[in-house]
Amino acid sequence: MIKWIAAFLGYFLFRFPGAVLGFIVGSFLDNFGGSGNRTRTVFENVTRQSVSPADFELNLLSLCSIIIKADGQVNQRELDYVRQYFLSTYGKEKANAIFRTFNQVIKKREISAERICSFMVQRTRYEVRLQLLHFLFGIAQSDGQVxxxxxxxxxxxxxxxxxxxxxxxxIMAMFIKSADTAYKILEIEKTATDDEVKKAYRTMAKKYHPDRVVTENEAIRKGAEEKFKEVQKAYETIQKERGLS
Incomplete structure (x- = not known):
């Protein structure tokens, strides 16, 4: 039940990326019932098969901090973006507790992105990792640009x-706009012929069609729908630009 509440709140505030992360965090809370020792380090259980909500929260926050510090400064709008997500997921009291830890994490000089991602790869499906990356792009763009x-x-x-x-x-093309954004979404070059454009659209539409995502995870299913819409939008942009029928 918690995972669906978290997914709904995440989707309401941050659309699909928030829904996915809300579902993931809520699933951990459902499965582990809030148990776990918060005194453990962020990376202590990276190679273990079980993980507590505290471990997951810290690793997620660590990834967020890596992006926030990537350009050499801590931007308040990026911090607010992350904080608002955790407020919507956990409520004020727990979110404040998490951010007390986050303040320590973000001050750390070195955090191993490779080790954190190894943790995520072992415990999440590819579709979820795509949406995690989407969420991190959202953090980077929250101050106006990546x-x-x-x-x-x-x-x-x-x-x-x-x-x-x-x-x-x-995914990057959805956040960093350029003259050939539509082409990047379709995974082709701007020099592609009209026939190549049409073929690429058919291929991508088939790849991201919601019917191909067989899952009980509502957040993942909605993500497929969002991607499918982006592919359609990209093709329509090229159609208009080239006068294609």
């Missing part, structure tokens, strides 16, 4: 999360 340093760090995290290059570039 800096070069943030983009580079996100690329590094994507590699550790074992996210494919084409999937990474497709």
């Amino acid at each position: 800096s070069k340093a943030e983009a580079q760090k996100l690329k590094e995290i994507a590699r550790y999360l074992r996210v494919g290059q084409h999937d990474f570039e497709s």
Whole structure:
């Protein structure tokens, strides 16, 4: 029950990325009932098969802190973005407790993104990791733009999360707009012929069609719908630009 409440609150505030993260965190709370020793370090259980909510929270916050610090400064709008998500998920009292820990995490000089991502890879499906990356892009953009340093760090995290290059570039194109954004979403070059554009659209539409995502996870299913809409929007943009029928 907690996972669905968290997913709903996350979706209400941050759309699909918030729903996914809310579902993940809520699932941990459902499964472990709030048990766990908060005195353990962030990375102590990376290789263990079980994990407490406290461990998950700290690893998630650590990834957030890596993005927030990527450009060499701590931006208040990015902090507020993360804080608002945890407030919506846990409520004021617990969120404040989490952020007391977060204040310590964000002051750490070195946090191993590779080790945290190893933790995530072992415990989440590929579709969920795509949405985690989407959420991290949201943090980076919350101050108005994704800096070069943030983009580079996100690329590094994507590699550790074992996210494919084409999937990474497709997600990035949703946050970093350019003249060829629509083409990047369809995973083709701007020099592609009209026939290649149509073929790419058919391929991507098939790849991201919601019917292909067989899952009981409502958040993942909605994510497929969102991606499908982005693919359609990209194709419509190119159609208009080229006068395609």
